[in-house]
Amino acid sequence: MKKHLITGGGILLLCLSLFSSLGFALAPKPTYKNGTEVVKAMYKRWQGKWYPNFQFEQRAIFYENGQVTKEEVWQEIYSQPGLLHIRFDGFESGNGVIFAQDSVYRFQENQLAGKMPQIHPLVLLSFDVYFLKPEETISKLNQLNIDLNKVYETDWQGRKAIVVGANNPADSSSSQFWIDKERLYVLRVLTNSKGSTRDVEINNYQMLEDYWVATEIIFKTNGETTLREEYFNMSFPKSTDKSWFDPKNFSSTRWQ
Template sequence: MIIYLIVLSFLSSSFISSISEPETPKTRSSQKPDNPLELIQQMVERYGQEWYTHLTFDQKTTFYTADGQVERIQWWYKALEAPGALAIHFDKKNSGNGILFKDGVQYGYANGQAIQEIYKVHDLLVLGFDIYKQASLKSVEQLRSVGYDMSKMYSDRWQDKAVWVIGVDSPSDSIAQFWIEQERLLFVRSLKPGRAGIMQEVQFNKYEPIKGGWVAPEVIFNMNGQRMLHEEYFNIQVPATLDSAIINPDTFLEATW
């Protein structure tokens, strides 16, 4: 039960996926950044004018037990507006159960009722999406607020690609850090210490180009090396606009797309 609750907290996260009218975004090399702020500025300069603002998709969410067996599969429905907003409905778009992340606040809903309102910076939302659509200093402050040391970075490799590792200045498996692929300037991995000595890992995998930006069709959540959650994305859409009611905490339960 403790691990399950940690997973739920951990996945106040989730994302993204596949394809739709492929357009290959720029992948040119950037000058070596001197610090994390310069790296984020390069990310904005590379994509900021072209990266999509809205994204909707269906998510197949697979939960695993502590011994690696599939516990259950659930469908989630997501709508994103960058920067700052992610709506998640569980099981059906009108189920009355879900989560809304809006401007640093997490709202929870169950059985058609609002049950939660807490301050929360969703670092995966920032790293995967918002970072390209907002001021670089704001991203730095948000990421610092959730435990990343935004004064440290070094170069490493991940999945046969060069990456920048932010949060540490040398390899560590016990300190919060996030990894940015150097070629495409995309978030690919994070490590964060959790409760009871648990190290939480997130991977954004199999990036595909979409509407001037990128989207990862697979997101994996591990705890101490053990897979706990697997996300796969379908029916990816990049709408020109999104009904504001979808990301309004007062109308979240009634709105759909």
Template sequence: MSIAPNSFRGDGLSLLKKMSKRYDGKWYKSVSFEQKTTRYSEDGSISAVNTWYEAMELPSNLAIKFDDMDKGNGLLFRNDSIYQFNDGQIAGSRVMYHPLLILGFSVYSQPVEKTEAALITLGFDLNKAYQRDYNGKQVYVVGALEGDETSNQFWIEKDRLLFVKMIQNFGENRIQEVFFDKYEALGGGWIAPEVRFYMNGKMTLLEEYTKIETPNLNAEIFDPKRFIEAKW
């Protein structure tokens, strides 16, 4: 019995297990890079360009400093929380599951059950999945059925099992699309040095990574009490 090329026998959970198994013990544990952050206005013009300094320790820690490593302005994602810093002081914190951190990185280095629970909390229906063509390659789509591009969903390249696209429906006619692009090999895994954000079809943000390294990072970088002095 033949199977149609775009068929996919499975669900989101089975795909997460495949992703985890493919890179088990191979994916890098930490990464740092400089990020050129370009924001776009409603008319498509550039409204701001900034440099962010980022350090990540998998599976769930990400430190971001805005513009200057010494001023203490930025964000810290630690486990399932986010902290915002102004001049080294915590300006706010709340529970947050970072979908891009989870789908682009954490999925390869944490228990599948944790990834599954976080994605369900974020509103992805892991029982819905199908296969389709995307930019000349086959991808798995989880969170929607064929023809639905408004429900919360993530797209995974079939060959390398890498995250390439996410759609989030925020309601009130606000649909965000995020693309991970230009993947390159890194430390037993991969990284997408270009990330593009769109809201209702209009580009809002472009992230471009340079000086990508896989260093040994000091745990204090991800301590909210040490954010202002943390360097990498």
């Protein structure tokens, strides 16, 4: 009887053939070396596929010492890039804010009560990152004091996540953001201002009209929940009137 000998090289070829036939992917998932690579990957994945306009209402539930202290219904509309108009408890209240040109304008009884420069990290990482050139997003992240040289991978609510701005899970005070590794949308944003840490969880993503949409956001300050937002009546207008985001038009603006 003739014996068939398989050399070392033959064994390797046989194994490769077997893995290929079973459909296994031999190449590992990409590992990002820094936050710059993450931002570029987010932009590449969803450029032209993310929603440029987003209209919704939300239940704003306020907490103090673990107890609900107040509930309101807010009306909001976003338009890329960086435009967000929020009405607190209805248009007739005359209270709300506008985010535009990296500034925030606050209104009380339809009068401008304050203005200050501010890059809104949630607007930047939930929406604008898919419309702005990566270099512009990176510049804004630098202004938010997020160290793009620090990155690691972990788990978050049962999914793989990429963390930018910290080196390990022990660091919960540095400004950082967490991204779903597979879907490349934001999961969590931590910012540190004068020793006070704000931790924002972007939760309960659902597929709506072929778009991924977060339906709950939880705000924590130094570990204590202060606000929970629940989104409803969500839609994606084909266009918006840019005058809605002009502070001069706050009192007369209506989009519903």
